[in-house]
Amino acid sequence: MDWWWMAEVDYVLAVWIKTNMIYLILGGLVLIYLWSNRVDIKHRWFAYFMHLLNKDKNPKIEELKSELFSSLSSVTSHDPELRKNNSIRILEIGVGTGVNFSHYPDGTHLVVVDPNPHFASYYDTNRKNFPNIESEDILVTTGEDMKGVADNSIDVVVMTLVLCSVTDTKQILKEILRVLVPGGKFYFLEHIREFEDKTHRRRQLLQDLLTYTGIWPFLFDGCHLNRDMLPAIQEAGFSKVDARRFHAPLDKLLLKLIIPHLKGVAQK
Template structure:
């Protein structure tokens, strides 16, 4: 009788609402696991676009200062020199918010691993017909082998290096594609550097990164990175850089106010 009771109990469990709910949850989990990477990238592209449309005047003025010397770059390409134009590679182009800071006539090559930026990028580049922009190459900074050696005059990253998986490899790729004398312009948010005054912010950055909450919500973004030492050791002939606080007042971006800007030369 004990065996019959166990069989009846087992049959009851497999036919119960609780078991059916468990199966449903497992199926939903597997579906979510499969679809989540794409959903996260769709969400991230829409999220960034919504803030980019705000045209933060203080941030744009700051970026104008960062790119203030880009007009002094002379192209390695004789044909582009005749046209007084340069070739720029932007890694992690996103929605294309840096178009306004590039010289007219620029030949722009862009890479980004997120295909859902395309519609926002296309809409933005139509506003700048004097910049010859290519289609987005869907790849990461670590795997942009299709960009030829010594082929670009300038490489740009703005708030991108926080998301890369292998910073050393990305910097190696930047050095590879830059022509001799070419420049790398960077603007990145970094870990809080004044821990005496803003120790709480640093602790929050560490917790949100360590738990994976921030990277999950913002497509792999790490709040606790500081790229300056890596850039200085990468092999550039000259590096000029400065840690500072980004002038954004938006409450969402208080954790990314600590920033790094500069120019490195091959």
């Protein structure tokens, strides 16, 4: 086989790198600076990425969510004012672009929390399509620190695809228990570490590799591919936890790493 052209390509590339070395170094430094400092590129990029990802909803995931959230219609509010109108107060933590509006009962009073302020414009556009939901502005804070939400004030807490990114899972669960009314419910849907050791060992290895090297968390705003939150939820102090691990119907290549999922409802 004739390899001469590869040597030629190598030579041209080497010359190009040598000639432009100063620009490459400067460009790299500017990128590192912007990424880790002032412009908050990381958070802007992630909000935009989630906006793109959620543009076309996966009908199978929507069906799965409809099933998970179906019991919301039987929740009665602890708040007499809301009860009069047959509505409930939901707190959604890590609301992002607001992908769960369509699953909330009419008249829901929605309180939302997210530490990334760059989601606000996508969320605002999205909530305009749901005049049947009374949604508040995003409270820019983490789920670990929800001082703005009073004790025993929330009928239902919802969290979808959030626990993979949080800094302190135990603290968020403690906060959820604090804000929920007695008997209040916590609905969750999370991607988790592959749970079938024998049949999906390769996925486990890839999840560990991309998470431990920091590549995945760096690209996707602190997301960990290899967490399993079920033990933490079971040990948090809820009176009842009804949860199930399963493989989600996701077919895009990048999403194959987050096929293992956990869904359920816990009661205070």
